[in-house]
Amino acid sequence: MLPNTWSVWSWKAFNQRKGQMAKLHFYYSAMNAGKSTALLQANHNYGERGMQTILLTAALDDRAGRGVIKSRIGIETQAVAFEKGDDLAEIVRAKAADQSIGCVLIDEAQFLTRKQVSELTDLVDHDGIPVLAYGLRTDFRGETFEGSQYLLAWADDIREIKAICSCGKKATMNARVNAAGKIERDGNQIEIGGNERYVSLCRKCFTYSEKVTI
Numbered sequence: 001m002l003p004n005t006w007s008v009w010s011w012k013a014f015n016q017r018k019g020q021m022a023k024l025h026f027y028y029s030a031m032n033a034g035k036s037t038a039l040l041q042a043n044h045n046y047g048e049r050g051m052q053t054i055l056l057t058a059a060l061d062d063r064a065g066r067g068v069i070k071s072r073i074g075i076e077t078q079a080v081a082f083e084k085g086d087d088l089a090e091i092v093r094a095k096a097a098d099q100s101i102g103c104v105l106i107d108e109a110q111f112l113t114r115k116q117v118s119e120l121t122d123l124v125d126h127d128g129i130p131v132l133a134y135g136l137r138t139d140f141r142g143e144t145f146e147g148s149q150y151l152l153a154w155a156d157d158i159r160e161i162k163a164i165c166s167c168g169k170k171a172t173m174n175a176r177v178n179a180a181g182k183i184e185r186d187g188n189q190i191e192i193g194g195n196e197r198y199v200s201l202c203r204k205c206f207t208y209s210e211k212v213t214i
């Protein structure tokens with residue numbers, strides 16, 4: 001029997017089109033810029049169009065409860081908590097086996113490993129699933145996180161969500177401060193549970209200030 005060339009062609013065209021549409025997006029910002037709010041809004045928009053989404057967040061950030069994405073304006077939703085060793089492509093494919101997935105949304109994407117960012121590119125390029133990752137660009141010393149480093153390197157679309165420094169300029173840095181408001185310059189990269197200890201500042205205030213008002 002002759003193969004049905006039209007259907008073979010259209011299936012290929014569909015997959016190519018699907019592949020072209022899917023992208024890895026990285027929305028980065030300083031702290032308290034409203035990343036989780038933006039993520040939850042995007043999730044809501046997909047839901048309104050009747051599309052299923054998968055939400056992921058870092059297990060180590062359990063300030064709002066394990067696997068909970070909580071915005072500062074009060075909205076929250078349940079997500080899958082990912083650990084450093086988890087295969088994100090496997091997690092998404094297991095869920096996508098029962099339903100068609102419109103997109104994957106990731107909060108606290110700075111905590112992804114290089115391997116996990118690579119898994120996300122595979123979901124985009126191989127499976128045609130768009131991925132929207134939201135995270136901090138830099139830590140309290142001004143160094144990139146591993147997840148941010150590879151998202152900045154490999155994402156198709158990179159956008160900044162803007163935060164404002166107390167001086168009125170755009171805040172791009174995250175200062176860690178002690179109880180007296182003094183900016184700390186050394187310590188471990190990750191210190192969860194002290195959100196109030198971080199202040200987003202412009203680079204000038206971050207570099208030249210010794211103390212900030214919390």
Ligand SMILES: [Zn+2]
Nearest residue numbers: 165167202205
């Ligand atoms: Zn400033």
